[in-house]
Amino acid sequence: MSALNQTVAGPPxxxxxxxxxxxxxxxxxxxxxxxxxxxxxxxxxxRDLADRVGLRQPSLYAYFDSKLALYDAMFADGNRQLIxxxxxxxxxxxxxxxxxxxxxxxxxxxxxxxxxxxxLFQRTIPGFExxxxxxxxxxxxxxxAGALLxxxxxxxxxxxxxxxxxxxxxxxxxxxxxxxGDRWLKQxxxxxxxxxxxxxxxxxx
Amino acid sequence: MSALNQTVAGPPxxxxxxxxxxxxxxxxxxxxxxxxxxxxxxxxxxRDLADRVGLRQPSLYAYFDSKLALYDAMFADGNRQLIxxxxxxxxxxxxxxxxxxxxxxxxxxxxxxxxxxxxLFQRTIPGFExxxxxxxxxxxxxxxAGALLxxxxxxxxxxxxxxxxxxxxxxxxxxxxxxxGDRWLKQxxxxxxxxxxxxxxxxxx
DNA sequence: GTCTATACATCGATAGAC
DNA sequence: GTCTATCGATGTATAGAC
Numbered sequence: 001m002s003a004l005n006q007t008v009a010g011p012p013x014x015x016x017x018x019x020x021x022x023x024x025x026x027x028x029x030x031x032x033x034x035x036x037x038x039x040x041x042x043x044x045x046x047r048d049l050a051d052r053v054g055l056r057q058p059s060l061y062a063y064f065d066s067k068l069a070l071y072d073a074m075f076a077d078g079n080r081q082l083i084x085x086x087x088x089x090x091x092x093x094x095x096x097x098x099x100x101x102x103x104x105x106x107x108x109x110x111x112x113x114x115x116x117x118x119x120l121f122q123r124t125i126p127g128f129e130x131x132x133x134x135x136x137x138x139x140x141x142x143x144x145a146g147a148l149l150x151x152x153x154x155x156x157x158x159x160x161x162x163x164x165x166x167x168x169x170x171x172x173x174x175x176x177x178x179x180x181g182d183r184w185l186k187q188x189x190x191x192x193x194x195x196x197x198x199x200x201x202x203x204x205x
Numbered sequence: 206m207s208a209l210n211q212t213v214a215g216p217p218x219x220x221x222x223x224x225x226x227x228x229x230x231x232x233x234x235x236x237x238x239x240x241x242x243x244x245x246x247x248x249x250x251x252r253d254l255a256d257r258v259g260l261r262q263p264s265l266y267a268y269f270d271s272k273l274a275l276y277d278a279m280f281a282d283g284n285r286q287l288i289x290x291x292x293x294x295x296x297x298x299x300x301x302x303x304x305x306x307x308x309x310x311x312x313x314x315x316x317x318x319x320x321x322x323x324x325l326f327q328r329t330i331p332g333f334e335x336x337x338x339x340x341x342x343x344x345x346x347x348x349x350a351g352a353l354l355x356x357x358x359x360x361x362x363x364x365x366x367x368x369x370x371x372x373x374x375x376x377x378x379x380x381x382x383x384x385x386g387d388r389w390l391k392q393x394x395x396x397x398x399x400x401x402x403x404x405x406x407x408x409x410x
Numbered sequence: 411g412t413c414t415a416t417a418c419a420t421c422g423a424t425a426g427a428c
Numbered sequence: 429g430t431c432t433a434t435c436g437a438t439g440t441a442t443a444g445a446c
Contacts, residue, residue, distance in 0.1 A: 040331040042247060046422065058423075059430050067422065114328075123319075123381070124329040126245040158392065161378070165389055165396070168381075169374020173366070176328070176373075184370055187363065191370070194403045198395070226411095251440070264412050266441070 025063050028053050029077050032070060036115040042125060044070075068128055071119065076134035078120045083141050085109050095152030096189075096196060102148055103167055104188040110171040111185060117175050121168070152196065159199045166191050230268050233258050234282050237275060241320040247330060249275075273333055276324065281339035283325045288346050290314050300357030301394075301401060307353055308372055309393040315376040316390060322380050326373070357401065364404045371396050 031052040035044050046067060050057040064070045086105045092098055110117040118124050120138070130138065149160060170191060174184040236257040240249050251272060255262040269275045291310045297303055315322040323329050325343070335343065354360075354368060375396060379389040 042329075043331045045420090047420095055429095056431060057421095058425095058432085061423070062429055118327075118329070121377075121381070122323075122327060122329070124247075124323070124327070126248045161389060162392055162395070165374035165378045165392070166371065167374070168377045169370035169372070172373045172377050173370045176326070184366060187367055187370070190367070190403070190407075194399060198399045202395075250438080252438090260411095261413060262439090263414090263441075267411055272440070 021063075024053075025073065028060070028063060028070075029073050032074055033077075033113075033116065036074075036119075037113065041115045041118050046070075068125075071125055071128050072131050072134050075119055075128075075130050076137045078116045079134070079137040079141055081116070082106075082109055082120065083137070083144065086141075087144070096192060099148060099152050099196070100189045100192045102145070103170065103192055104185060106167055107170045107174050107185045107188055111174040111179055111181065114175050114179050117171065121171070154196075154199055156199075159202075162198070163195060166195055226268075229258075230278065233265070233268060234275075234278050237279055238282075238318075238321065241279075241324075242318065246320045246323050273330075276330055276333050277336050277339050280324055280333075280335050281342045283321045284339070284342040284346055286321070287311070287314055287325065288342070288349065291346075292349070301397060304353060304357050304401070305394045305397040307350070308375065308397055309390060311372055312375045312379050312390045312393055316379040316384055316386065319380050319384050322376065326376070359401075359404055361404075364407075367403070368400060371400055 028049065032044060032049055035049055035052065039045075039048070044067075046060055047057045049070075050060050060070075064073065086102060086109070089098065089101055089105065110121070146160070149155075149163060154160060154163065170184045170188060174181070178184065233254065237249060237254055240254055240257065244250075244253070249272075251265055252262045254275075255265050265275075269278065291307055291314070294303065294306050294310065315326070351365070354365060359365060359368065375389045375393060379386070383389065
């Protein structure tokens with residue numbers, strides 16, 4: 001990308017510029033999350049966001065083509081946060097423990113930020129649809145979750161659907177009725193044990 | 206209410222007026238749902254809604270004090286729809302069958318109307334909070350579900366939380382990934398059986 | 411209750427100078 | 429890249445006549 005604007009052996013000016021630009025975009029997205037937590041996801045105003053980063057509202061268009069493009073960047077960022085939050089888990093070799101800890105992390109991740117959960121897992125912004133690049137980040141998370149399931153012996157499509165429903169149910173109730181708490185989070189182990197028992201007992205095809 | 210404006214033995218003119226008014230409110234709410242399915246829940250414009258019911262935009266204020274009051278009426282109406290959709294179930298005496306059919310109805314209800322599901326079960330409209338009167342309708346549904354659970358021998362708070370999470374998970378996945386379909390709907394029986402087995406096996410306190 | 415007319419406050423987005 | 433200025437659209441709500 002930036003290589004197009006740079007001479008082969010020239011000074012790294014363009015790279016530096018690209019870095020500064022990426023850093024500023026990161027700051028804008030960070031402040032957009034803060035604003036979203038204060039005013040709601042749909043309550044983000046470009047003027048308020050500009051104030052937070054020391055710009056005038058039209059100057060934001062130097063970084064984002066539209067407000068939906070901002071949401072798209074937030075979507076990708078949120079999914080990267082989710083991957084980071086669920087990737088440093090030690091593999092104990094016990095699939096029940098591993099899967100439980102994973103589910104607990106996902107539930108806590110959602111319960112800790114209602115608006116982030118809304119953008120990542122609900123279709124609440126009119127007209128917003130993730131770009132292929134941003135959606136790819138979401139797919140990466142799903143693939144990691146799929147690998148964990150496979151390690152636990154869960155491979156049938158119906159079983160995977162069941163697992164996604166169980167996890168979605170815990171996160172949804174946690175976000176909707178006890179944000180920041182643990183009312184459903186603490187049932188993660190019970191749900192995973194129940195799920196794996198069910199998968200083992202259900203008939204092979 | 207309308208009795209205040211009516212003489213004791215007078216003609217039923219005021220009642221008729223109140224009936225016509227209530228009927229018109231019902232039409233407005235009905236069209237608001239149609240508009241919401243077309244443009245999204247947050248995409249309802251009072252001008253468009255007025256067009257659909259043959260009024261000018263300011264005339265809507267003769268029926269609703271604000272746009273949020275319209276959402277409030279829709280919230281109550283949607284919960285009444287949900288109660289109606291889950292109330293004509295025959296009691297077979299088999300709690301597994303009864304509970305399965307109930308869960309299946311709830312999942313189908315959500316999957317059949319994404320925007321209705323959003324308004325009833327997600328906090329997506331900035332500033333909207335159901336009035337006590339509208340919330341009472343939602344509570345009535347929850348009480349009916351609670352009675353069904355009790356009939357199946359489910360009484361512990363943690364078990365009820367687990368049930369709400371399972372149902373919420375099925376509806377969420379159905380709405381989000383297969384609206385109008387049956388990909389998660391068809392797992393209702395499996396989930397209920399799994400749930401009741403878990404409840405019976407978990408230790409008594 | 412319904413209308414016309416309009417206030418009033420936004421918003422997101424663009425044009426063009428520096 | 430950032431600014432000022434402003435457009436064009438939209439959106440809720442009110443005033444006052446009929």
